[in-house]
Amino acid sequence: MNFWIMPVTIAGVGHQQDAAPRALTCAGGGHATRLTGKMAAMSVIPASAKTFLRQRLREHARKSWPQLAMVYVRFRASYGYVSVKLIDGDVLPSMRLRYDRSADRWGVAIYSARKGGYEDQLGFTGSPEDSLDFMCDPYLTKADR
Incomplete structure (x- = not known):
């Protein structure tokens, strides 16, 4: 409100x-x-959770999503805004993660270019890796497939 x-x-x-x-x-x-x-x-995101989130997303992208050259995360209030750099050099906003007092569980909102903003994925709360998979699955081919 x-x-x-x-x-x-x-x-x-x-x-x-x-x-x-x-x-x-x-x-x-x-x-x-x-x-x-x-x-x-x-909830304010502690520095340790910020570092933890960046490390986990980058490691998971490296192992599972070869189309991603880099994962960038910036923070504001209780949100982590994730952008991905594709291997062709394009940097795209991808998702917003909502911190809720645990570095292992994050709420997710996927970026919609059509709407120019983030759409909350109600009912989805997961690990950083689950969130990246949830965002990438519809658009990219996973390395183990």
Whole structure:
């Protein structure tokens, strides 16, 4: 749920408080809940989990997906954004992994070029390797096939 602060005119002053709508944010991040109206804190990815994720994805890509020259991961809040470099040199956004307090289990959203964003894969939570397989299976041929 997003909250927006809209421009308002202060009575008797004749100027606007804010020039444009802006999203209400919380210093700790998170989502407002309907019951409390308070922001729930998002899980912060520890440095060890970030390193672990990068290593596991790159090793699995090297062993199982020969079409991938490199796997890149950048982080923001509780998400790891994964891009892949194909052997022809193209770098493509591929998926967003959602951290939930365990380096072994990640929620997945697959990048959709048609929509220009990520689509959550509800009901799928898996290891980094499972997530990479889930993303690559429809498009690439696995090394052991």
